[in-house]
Amino acid sequence: xxxxxxxxxxxxxxxxxxxxNSIKADFNLKEYIKGKVGIVFFWPLDFTFVCPSEIIxxxxxxxxxxKRGAEVIGVSVDSQYTHYAWKNTPVEKGGIGNIRFPxxxxxxxxxxxxxxxxxxxxxxxxxxxxxxxxxxxxxxxxNDLPLGRNVDEAIRMLDAWNFHEEHGEVCxxxxxxxxxxxxxxxxxxxxxxxxxxxxx
Numbered sequence: 593x594x595x596x597x598x599x600x601x602x603x604x605x606x607x608x609x610x611x612x613n614s615i616k617a618d619f620n621l622k623e624y625i626k627g628k629v630g631i632v633f634f635w636p637l638d639f640t641f642v643c644p645s646e647i648i649x650x651x652x653x654x655x656x657x658x659k660r661g662a663e664v665i666g667v668s669v670d671s672q673y674t675h676y677a678w679k680n681t682p683v684e685k686g687g688i689g690n691i692r693f694p695x696x697x698x699x700x701x702x703x704x705x706x707x708x709x710x711x712x713x714x715x716x717x718x719x720x721x722x723x724x725x726x727x728x729x730x731x732x733x734x735n736d737l738p739l740g741r742n743v744d745e746a747i748r749m750l751d752a753w754n755f756h757e758e759h760g761e762v763c764x765x766x767x768x769x770x771x772x773x774x775x776x777x778x779x780x781x782x783x784x785x786x787x788x789x790x791x792x
Contacts, residue, residue: 602706
């Protein structure tokens with residue numbers, strides 16, 4: 593599996609169901625996230641089991657992503673029509689409800705291939721990619737099919753990237769928003785560990 597961190601995120605244009613339930617025939621990743629951070633995540637299939645819990649978890653936090661300058665985009669190998677039907681199926685009947693971010697249709701599986709999350713030439717692993725404002729992947733995590741991802745961790749990574757961009761410092765293990773960072777020098781790490789090593 594490829595590591596995309598530090599590389600330009602693969603761009604794509606595809607059909608997508610938009611937050612207002614319209615179908616956009618030429619949804620383009622770079623155009624949509626221009627000037628923002630992109631959180632692109634893949635799930636295996638619509639109308640399955642772990643997947644709706646993840647999509648709803650992203651939707652429940654979509655405003656948290658947006659107030660941090662990020663847009664969320666979901667991708668699976670289903671068609672735009674299946675995405676639309678899933679959005680219009682009530683949550684209590686296995687649907688996802690009116691999700692407030694684009695759901696991209698990857699019927700040709702070319703997007704999943706370009707992000708190297710396609711498994712068995714069939715469905716995508718649960719991959720999440722954070723793309724900075726310049727289009728570079730800064731974080732990725734890929735889960736196997738039975739393992740639902742931690743959406744709060746995606747927010748923590750976004751906070752860490754924003755902190756680094758603003759202050760130039762690095763974020764040590766278990767860093768959370770509001771905590772101090774570390775100067776990327778021998779003196780900086782020594783000073784940080786002097787105070788924090790036992791709490792790590």
